[in-house]
Amino acid sequence: MTLAVVAHAAGDLRIEQIELPAPATNEARIAIAYGGICGSDLHYWSHGAAGESILKAPMILGHEIVGTVIEAAADGSGPPAGTKVAVHPATPGETGEPYPEACPNLSPGCTYLGSAARYPHTEGAFAREVNLPSRMLRELPAGLSLRDAALAEPAAVAWHAVSRAGEVAAKKALVIGAGPIGALAVAVLKRAGAEEIIAVDMHDKPLEIAKELGATSTLRADDQDAIAKVNADVVIEASGNYRGLASAVRGAVRGGRVVMVGLLPSGEQPALISLAITRELELAGSFRFNGEIDQVLAALADGSLQISAAVTHEFPVAEGLEAFETAKNSSKSGKVLLNFLG
Structure with a gap:
């Protein structure tokens, strides 16, 4: 039995306590140290669904x-016992469709x-012990602690x-939406040498975090006139809201690029x-x-990527x-971690 977080x-x-089956031959047993609460986790808890992925049975x-x-x-396969690891949580599909x-x-x-996109659902890893395919495991570089690697994903x-x-x-x-992904994008942009980084959000707390992670200035999301004057070469839209996408389009310089990482609701959305x-x-x-998690771990280890303030x-x-x-209240929190140790 092991203690787990189950929706x-x-x-x-x-x-609650759950049964932990014997691992498959290609699986390692992992003692989880830290887990970050993601927006999808919040959606499964609050709505019983994340987008079109609907919860049909209890799921870790x-x-x-x-x-x-x-x-x-x-x-x-995979690392030996005692190895500290981060996890790449994806399993590529094989449906025959081109990509x-x-x-x-x-x-x-x-x-x-931790996804209900398919049934039976793909169980998550918010548990004190889990079995995971060894191909998902990424050994932490020497000197990088589990706590400091907790935001690698x-x-x-x-x-x-x-x-x-x-x-x-x-x-x-310009970064629209300074929640955890937007705030981390600020840190990555800083590491990549962006000269000016403007973060936008509705709330003060996310903007404070963005400043700590490298934003050179901040704007409130309702200050559309100021956003339209930014003329950013690059815009990261991380709000997952059509209004945020509109701000991204307005804030981009002519000939600029807007990257949409915030996942909008399914179906048609208004856009400029x-x-x-x-x-x-x-x-x-x-x-x-894809393989970016390996670059992240290396950058965390050499200190060129600073994200602890998130x-x-x-x-x-x-x-x-x-x-x-706490994680649900974006006006008061950034990234919230669960500690599975002890």
């Missing part, structure tokens, strides 16, 4: 996790830990988004397409990540309900 239905989140949440191998995979070979994140049918999402923007060194960047056309903007999607709260797993309530 049973909308509004029904339980911290969590995909932003780090821990220590306590039992290596029986087939000899770029270099972009497994775009493979149809790709699954993610969301930082990889931000890294992928910034990479979709192209060369950003010496350029002006005519303005994007007449300004010849490039609109680029950004979805999850974490505002940490709770023991036994206080998981309070942790989720």
